[in-house]
Amino acid sequence: MRPATLLRLALAGTRTDGARVALTAVSAALATIAGLAALTVLAVAKPPGDAWVNSDQYTNPLLREPGLRPGVAFALLLLCVPVLGLAGQCARLGAPGRDRRLAALRLVGATPGQVIRVAVAETGVASLLGTVAGLAVFLVGRRLLHRPDATGRLPLPTDVLPTPAAMTAVVLGLPLVAALASALLLRRVTTTPFGVVRRVRTRAPWPWPGVLILAALATFAAIRPVLLWYERRDVVEPDWVAPLMLVVGGLTAMVGVVAGSGWISYRTGRVLHRYGRSAAALLAARRLTADPWAGSRTFAALLAALIVGAGAAGVRADFLAQAELTRRTGAGLSDPDFYLNAMGLVDLAIVVAMAIAGGGLLVAVVEGITSRRRAYAAQVATGVPRATIGRSLLWASLAPAVPAVGLALTVGYLLARGVSPAPRGGGYQSAVCDAGPALCDDPVTAERYTRTEWVPEVVVRPDVPWDQLAWLAAGGLAAVLVTVAAGLLFLRASTSVEELRTT
Template identity: 65%
Template sequence: MRAGTLVRLALAGTRTDTARVVLTALSALLATLAGLAALTVLAIEKPPGDAWAESEQYRNALLREPGLRGGTAFALLMLTIPVLALAGQCARLGAPARDRRLAALRLAGATPGQVTRLAVLETGVAALLGTLAGLGVYLGGRELLHRPDAQGQLALPTDVLPSTGAVAAVVLGLPVVAALATGVLLRTVTTSPLGVSRRAGRERGPRPWAGVLIAGGLLTVAAIRPVLSRLNDDNDVLLRLVPLLLLVGGLTAMIGVVIGTGWISYTCGRLMRRYARRPPALLAAGRLMADPWAGSRTFAALLAAVIFGAGAAVLRAYFAAQDALDREQNQLAGAAGGSDPFYLSTMDLVDVAVAVAVLIASGGLIVAVVEGIVARRRAYAALVATGVPRATLSRSVAWQALTPAVPAILLALTVGTLLGRGLFGRVASSGSSVGVCEASAALCDDPATSAQYTRVVETPPVERVPDVPLEHLAWLGAGATAAVLVTVGVGLLFLHSSTALDELRAA
């Protein structure tokens, strides 16, 4: 099959196929913007001088100070996680209709390899269109936002560009990764002229091995403070080990939470099947046990955002406790003021990033719920034909979404809090001695008389444990739960059309 024919067949299909391509391209566009923004921050050149020399051409301290750029770039890269999860959900949109189209191609003489390459090419081409559009938006926005103020300072790093190789790696690498991921997912799929079948895995439910990953991630992050205590020897190996431990520990715990959602779904389904008495809960229990990993796929991006948000809430509590401790120490010494409010104000930007991540994850949830309803429309229509009220089906869909979501969100909040507490568990202030002159300004300024009016105030070293940010965590959990409720409500709008009796005659 020629390349042109493959591309034409990959982009063919119904309106659902077009929507899938457009949404996949949109997800790739957002991921490209986040990746290029992170590379732009890292491309800022260090000004001449010592290691703490700042880039004075920027207004924001996150861009001026060299030590803060790595964290800023990391936060931007973290935004790609919910975006890539959204792309994965969009790729499943309209899967039954696509399966029938692929089966028709097999009936027309296409080989299994050609059909697989067709599905892989569809995702790759859609992602490539999105990354190219993202590159165009990035370059156009760079020109539009390059507006220095009266002092010649910039709000964004529009005066620098990442290297050509880095840009090409993002623009071309994301479609390649998307295509490879599609190929890996299609390993268990067999397309025949009579339809698409998937090789089923083991019949038993998920095991709680995800707890091992969560515990391992928490212990890895908890080991960072002992490593930091040994950095007095200027050991470069230990210095490089700290960010690696943070990255490995955080990702391991996050993967454990996402995988653990499958076990939570299966366990909730078993409990509901045993103790529930109403039809909606029993229907939801059957679906949860039949496909427990649907929760892991559906809530992955949302749980990642919740973990990151809980860690950010702990960090905010740490900065607030440090500021309060510095103020107390300054009052004891007779001075005024507290710590630099820059860090607390920066946490507002982090909260905005978490809100954006939750919003993007909500888009993935909507696609997943709608796709699940549409994919099972014939089963729902059959239930309605046998006398099951549509209200019962609506409540069963809500039970199926909320039952694993609530404990999974609580688990994500707990893991994110423990990760933050393991790294920022205590605030400390070293003791100091401050001379306070208790006389008039003239006597204090005179070296001959200032000594007799000056007394030494010693502040002892203090160490405190910051408060657990329960209010912030409650708002974060409520926001994530509300996002699930909204997505369920949007998905139920498609339930009425998907339960029409005409669906029983659909091919």
């Protein structure tokens, strides 16, 4: 198959296929902008001098201090996680129509490999269009936001750019990853002239994701001992050690929680099947046990955002504890308000991430209703009320979401607690001179009036931020409720009797 033919077949289809390509491109563009912004922050050159020399060409303290810029870049990269989750949900939009189109290609003589290449090319081309558009928006926005003040200082790092190799890696790497992910997801799909057959797993999910969660907690808890190991040997640790452990531990935790939601969905379905009394609960139970991995696909971006939000709440609690330690002993953070204000920006980024994850939830709910419209229409035709089907969809969404949200918040908070122990001060001997400044400043007389006293150790244990965790849980469950309610608007149109003739 020639590349031009492959491209034409990949972009062909109905308005639903066009919407899928457009939404995938928008998601890729958002991920590109976030990635290029993170690389721009990392591209800021450190001024000559020691490690404490600031980049005074910026007005934002988060950009001036070299030690804070990696954290800003890490927060921007975390925004890519829900965006990529949204892209994955958008790629499933209109799947039944695409399956029929691929089956038609098999019917006219296309091989299974050629059909898979068409499906992979659709995702790759849509992502490439999005990354190119994201690069253009980033470059134009950089020009528009380059506004130095009267002293020549900048609010944003618009005076630097990532290296061409890094920008090329983002623009071309994201479509490549999307294409490879599509090929991986299609490994269980067989396209025949009569439709698409998916090989599904019949065994129940195992609780192996718990091992990943424990490994992530152990990785975060090991960061401080590893840094102390270098410190005891008077060796400067490599710059990549702590960031690598943070990234690996964070991604492992996200994979463990998202994969664990499949086990949670299956167990929730079993409980509903045993104790449910209403028809809606029993329908939801059979759906959860038949396809428990649908929850992990649906809630992936939301759970990732909640893990980051709970971790940020734990970091804020640690800053508050260090501020209290500063008030009691004078040792701790020199400017606690600065760090607390910086956490406000992190909270804003988390709100944006949850909003993006909510968009992915909406796409997943609508796609689930439209893909099962023939089964729902058959249930309505046999006498099942539409209200019962709507309540079953609500049960199937909320029942696994509640424990999954609780697990994500618990893991995120424990990650923050593992990397930062309780702040402490004191625990040392201090020399105190009881005379006036004249006698204390004189080395001859200072020794006569100087005594040694023990400064007691003060440990300020951070409070558990129950209020912030409760708001995050409420926001996550509210996103599920709102998206399910919005998706139910498509239920009446998808359960008409005419849908029984849909192939």
